[in-house]
Amino acid sequence: IFSNFSSACADDISYRDKYGLPCASYEGAICYNMGFVGFSKNEVSMLMSRCPSTCRLCKCEDDPMFRDPIGLTCSVHQRTVQLGSKCDDMVAIGYTRKEVKNLKENCPAACGECE
Incomplete structure (x- = not known):
């Protein structure tokens, strides 16, 4: 998470x-x-x-300023997740594991990473 x-x-x-x-x-x-x-x-x-971030004490919110390597926002990724995909699946379309990790860190709500 x-x-x-x-x-x-x-x-x-x-x-x-x-x-x-x-x-x-x-x-x-x-x-x-x-x-x-x-x-x-x-x-x-x-x-x-x-260490509030590491200890997962922060509210689970997407960073509204975040853009992935091709300029997509968290809300775009959230729609993709709602359609049945997962943020981890982005590797299959060319995202690096580091880019997926960054996506999940910046868009935890959109990626379904919140408790």
Whole structure:
């Protein structure tokens, strides 16, 4: 599940945890459960406050300014998804995996990535 990467909900690129790891190291982790692997309450709180995007704490909204490599907006992709396609299917028509990842990060609602 991806979250909006707007400036209001961006990870702090200077953040490093007690092991020297950046926010990106926690992609896919359930941040609030990091206490089970040795983080203190303060460390969990710091991780969640400084890495809101990675910790999936942002509202799931599409970036209205986003345009994919051929200029399509999230709303265009949303119509495609409503017709039965998936954002992951864009690889079949020439998008790179990196472009699909970027699409899903910027258009999580359109791509059906929200809980």
